[in-house]
Each structure stands twice: as structure tokens, then as C-alpha cells.
Amino acid sequence: MSSIEGFMIPCLNKQLLGFECLGCGLQRAFLFILHGEFIAAFKMYPAIYTLIPLFLLIGINIFFKFKNSNKIINVLAIITVVIIIVSYIFKLIN
Template identity: 75%
Template sequence: MSSLEDYMLPCLNKKLFGFECMGCGMQRSVSLILHGDFIGAFYMYPAIYTLIPLFVIIGINFLFKFKNSNKIINALAIATVFIIITSFIIKKI
């Protein structure tokens, strides 16, 4: 039986240029969440815990429009971008 890791896409940026991009670790983080390792998922890709609610709310808003959804989506998007950039900088240091 094959595992989820067998189907993960390699980072093109890492293969071509030799360093990780801002999205490196996202697939492995989702895999860790699916395996129940929530702390490991956070250390792998901290923005995963804002990305998941962001995608869920966007999906729900697509099906059922609700009040203040734009404010929630914008706040989650800004938090996600901030976390992605901050964790990328910390990895580089």
C-alpha cells in the first residue's frame, strides 16, 4: 500500500535553485495533520492553521453567502500572509 508522501509534488524552486520557497512544507504539514501530529504540522508549516479555516470559510461562503464574510476572509488572508513571510524569514536566518 502506498502512502500519501508518494504522491507529493517536489518543490520546483528547491530543485532548480537549491533553496526552499515560501510554500515548502505545506504538503507535508497537511499529511502530518491527517496523521494526527498537530504540533509537527505547525513546526513544518505554521501558516497551515490559518490556511485551513481560510479555505473552509471561502468554500462555505461560495455555497452560502453570510454576513461579514469578507472581513473574516480578509483577516485570515492577512494573518496567513504575515505568518508565511515571517516563518520564511525565520527559516532563512
Template identity: 65%
Template sequence: MTLPEDYMLPCLNKKLFGFECLGCGLQRGISLLFHGQFIDAFKMYPAIFTLIPLGLLIASTFIYKFKYANKIINALAIASVLIIIISFIIKKTN
């Protein structure tokens, strides 16, 4: 039986340099999310819960125009970047 993890792309940074990049865990986090394991998805990649609404909002602005879309997109983008950097630092220090 093949698992979804068998088809995930390997981290090129980890393969070449031996350490994880800022995006390591995103694919596994999405897979966990699709399997309904929300807490494990958060532990794997905490920014997943800001990146998904960010992506959906950006995609929806191509179809619908929202009054405060740019402000929400900026806030979600800043929150995502901060979460990614903080979780990366925490992962490296532990």
C-alpha cells in the first residue's frame, strides 16, 4: 500500500546542505490537515493555519473584490512570515 508521504517532494536544501529550510514540514502539515489531524499539522508546520487562508483570500480576490482585502492579505502575510521564522528558530534551538 502506498502512502501519500511516498509521493512528497524531498527538501533540496536538506539533501544538499544537511539542514532543514524554512519550508520543511509544509507538505507533511498539509497531508496531516487533509487527514483531519489538526493538532499534529500545527506541530509539524505552525504557519499552515495562516498560509491556507492567505492563499484562499489571494485566489478569491481574482474573482471577487473585497473592501479590505489588501489589509487582510498584508496582515496574514506578516503573521505567516513571523510564525515561519519563529518556529524555525525554535526548531533549530531544540
């Protein structure tokens, strides 16, 4: 990947307890996206593709309010949480 990996925050859950947390892979998936490796990013952390628009929408909503923004943010947040939980369970099983 790149030299920025040396600055990535390690997962304390994985270091202390020996298994990954719900956020493991998020940083690496974001780096994959920055390097144009979109499939690798999805394989690393499937929720990355709903988290990015969610955070962008929340950020835009802070400055520019638009109709139904809260409903859209809520639906996107629920979808993201479901993807995170399902992919985590799938990762634990395999």
C-alpha cells in the first residue's frame, strides 16, 4: 500500500483480546479507495461504500439544510449498521 500504513491506528481489541472489532479494516479500506483498488476496499470493509456518503451527507447537512435530509441520513445509517454487523458475523464465521 503506502508509507502511511505506519501511521494507522492499531486495533486495541485485536491486540488485547485476539479478535477483530466491528471497525477493523476501515482504515485499510479507505486507503484502498485512495489507491483506486475498489474491489479490495469492499472485501476489506464492505460498509465503506455507505459510510463515505453518510459522512459526506452529515457534513453537508451541517452547513446546508435540505428537505428530508434527516430521513435520508437515518436510512443510510441503518443500512450502514446492518452491513457492518452482517459482514462482522460473516467474518467471524469464516
